[in-house]
Amino acid sequence: MSESPGGTPTEVSISSDAPEPAPSSLDRLSDGLQSAIKVLIGSNRKPPRRFKSLLHGTWLGHPLHPAITDVPLAAWLITALFDVIWLVAPAANGWAAQAALVTAAVGVLAGLAAFVTGSADWSDTYGPERRVGLYHGLLNTLAIVLFAVSVILRLGAPAHEAALAAVLGFAGVVSVSVAAYLGGDMVFHKGTQVNHTAWEAGGEDYEPVLALADVSDRRLYRVTAAGVPVVLLRMGDQFYAISATCSHAGGPLDEGELQGDVVQCPWHGSRFSMRTGHVRTGPATMAQPRYAVRVQGGMIEVKRIGGH
DSSP: OEEOTTSOEEOOOOOTTSOOOOOOHHHHHHHHHHHHHHHHHTTTSOTTOHHHHHHHTGGGTSOHHHHHHHHHHHHHHHHHHHHHHHHHOTTTOHHHHHHHHHHHHHHHHHHHHHHHHHHHHHTTOOHHHHHHHHHHHHHHHHHHHHHHHHHHHHTTOOHHHHHHHHHHHHHHHHHHHHHHHHHHHHHHTTOTTOOTTTTOOOOSSOEEEEEGGGOOTTOEEEEEETTEEEEEEEETTEEEEEESBOTTTOOBGGGSEEETTEEEOTTTOOEEETTTOOEEESSOOSOOOEEEEEEETTEEEEEETTOO
16 A cells, blocks of 8 residues: 555555555554544544534634644643742742643643544544654643643642642643644644645636537536646536645545535545535535636636636
8 A cells, every 4th residue: 555645545556475564553553543533523424524524623714623722732831831930939929829720721621622623633644644643642642631630639739749730730741842743743744734725826817628518417527727637517507617636635526426516525525515615524624726617619618716
C-alpha cells in the first residue's frame, strides 16, 4: 500500500512473492481507535451525518478543533503563571492559588471539548499524519488527566497537596506544549485540514472543455480549466461545475457518488452541492470553488467564479 497526496491509501503493484509487512502495534491500535470513533460519531451512517459534521465544524465553515484548542492552552499557561506567583509567597498570594484553581478547571472542560473534536478529525487520517496525530492526542489526553488531578488536589487542599497540584500542572503544560508542536507539524508539514483548493488559479475567460454532444445527463465529468481539474454535471438544460479536488484532503470528486445534485467524495465521504459548492456533510468544512458554465457553438465552456 502507498498513500495518495490527500492521505488515502492507494494500491500499488508489488512482486507476488514479496510478503506484505505485518501492521505494527501502533497501526493496530490506531485501526481500533479509529473504528471505535467512527461508530461513536456516526461516520458510517447514511447522510447527512449531522453529529459528525458538527464535530468537524462544517457548520462553521472552519475546522472546529483548532478554534477550541486555544482555550485550554491559554488557561493552563495562565494557571502555571498563577502557581509561580503563589509558590513565591504562599501566605501573601493566596488569591493566586484560587485563581489557578479556576483557570485549571476551565482548561480541563475546554480540553475535553478539544479531545472530542480532535478525535473526530483524527479518525479520517492515514499513514504518517495518523501516527503523529495519535501522539498529539495521547499527549493532550495526558495533559487533561494531569490537570484534572491537579484540580481535585486543589479543592480544599493543605499546602503540600497544593504544591503537588502545581507540579502536576507544570507537567501538564509541558505535555500540552509538545502536543501543540505535533499539531503544528500535522498542519504545516503534512497538510492535515489544509484547504486543498486554496492555491488553485482561475482563468479570467471562459474556456471550452467538452463538446455538448458528449455530455450525458446526471453523470460526473472530469475536465480541466486553466490547468485546474473541474467536475462537471449536466442536469437537463442546466450545467454545474465545481473544483474536482476535495477541499478536505484532495480526493477526486469526479470519482465520487452523485446523490441528486450532491457529490460525495470517495475518500472520506464529504458531500458538496454541485449547484453552489457548499459543504453538505463533513469532514470537509470549506466550500468548493465554483465555475460558471455556458454553451457556445456546441461546446461547453467554464470559468471560475471569483477568479483567483
